[in-house]
Amino acid sequence: MGYVKGLKCRECSREYPVAPVYVCEFCFGPLEAVYDYKNIKKVLTRRAIEKREKNLWRYRELLPVDGEPQVGLNSGFTPLLKAYNLARELGVKELYIKDDTVAHPTLSFKDRVVAVALTKAKEFGFDTVACASTGNLAHSVSAHGAKAGFKRFIFIPASLEASKILASLVYEPNLIAVDGNYDEVNRLCSEIANKYHWAFVNINIRPFYAEGSKTHGFEIIEQLGWKAPDNIVIPCASGSLLTKIWKSFKEFKQIGLLKELHTRVFAAQATGCSPITTAIKQGMDVIRPVKPDTIAKSLAIGNPADGYYATQVVAEAGGAGDDASDPEIIDAMKLLARTEGVFAETAGGVTLAVARKLIESGKIGRDETTVICVTGNGLKTQEALTGHTVSPHYIKPSLASFEEALYKIKGG
Ligand SMILES: *Cc1c(COP(=O)(O)O)cnc(C)c1O
Secondary structure (H helix, E strand, O other), X not given: OOOEXXXXXXXXXXXXXXXXXXXXXXXXXXEEEEEOHHHHHHHOXXXXXXOOOOOHHHHHHHOOOOOOOOOOOOOOOOOEEEOHHHHHHHOOOXXXXXXXXXXXXXXXXXXXXXXXXXXXXXXXXXXXXXXXOOOHHHHHHHHHHHHHOOEXXXXXXXXXXXXXXXXXXXXXXXXXXXOOOHHHHHHHHHHHHHHOOOEEOOOOOXXXXXXXXXXXXXXXXXXXXXXXXXXXXXXXXXXXXXXXXXXXHHHHHHOOOOOOOOOEEEEEEEOOEOHHHHHHHOOOOOOOOOOOOOOOHHHOOOOOOOHHXXXXXXXXXXXXXXXXXXXXXXXXXXXXXXXXXXXXXXXXXXXXXXXXXXXXXXXXXXXXXXXXXXXXXXXXXXHHHOOOOOOOOOOOOOHHHHHHHHHHHXXX
């Protein structure tokens, strides 16, 4: 048995039994999993965790499942890279990249949420899983759903990167490409979810799905030697990842795995879709929806479901928010590759570009410890870099031709 006591409305605190439900019947607030921390504290010690396999289920008592994990046994425990070169370039003392571009079967942090969502969907007895996606979720549900034997309906905006569409299609889901943006896809999916008895991972399974994001935060604390960083910079689409990383830090504090927590939480968005960071900059908690227009398609949610809660976390943790333009995103993707050998997708470019601004403006101290969350692999969004990289040196298959090129490379 698991340690979830039930679901609870984030607004009015009304409680609900564990079921595939996601909004409060009374005030329409979102529901969230509630845990029995007292008993978790007795079993989930540092020693117990350290003995377990290096995947995201090593924190399973703090995840909302009852039985054995069914999905994602090969996901998570991604590297926390100490970024010496990048730190030197940005002029800070201690910088880390939490690198979710690797150690996930579909190469993004979405394998965390999908592992929990599909395990829960099995527990609830669903035979079909579905999602509304900005790209990475489509890829992840298609793959993990195939392995777990689900029928799959995947809804995406038709304008998604061709490489992301292909990466989903290879698993042969029912891929529905909607002539509309993500927010329109999501609205359609809410209607479909009301009519069909499917597990929509980010709609009716959302309270369980979202908890999977906490594992990104748990790992950071464990990998820093059971310490929290001074600053963390997190990319926002719906805002869920940001709120759940904060929840993960607070939970570790609550059950005694973390002694002190003074982390400032920073939100990063693309300028072409920045409803959350705009609200933060203006000191408002009302999110004004936007029509996304950015190369960072995986973050392109104009009406973010958890936007309000993300602004609350940033305020509570004493952080800030900022946005990055498309050219700044591309520059940052190249900077990360050139300094740390990490090829991140556009979302990683957003996070690094924003981190850089926060350092330059003094909001992030140069003597502090900062973690930058890099959430997806660049091989999935190669189009974004087309025309923005250096060219190969084209030669004939002869030594003479090579040496001619070498002469030019050496600046002759
Ligand atoms: C989905 C996603 C995020 C964050 O999503 P939230 O909806 O804010 O939880 C961040 N990075 C990438 C690459 C994503 O695909």
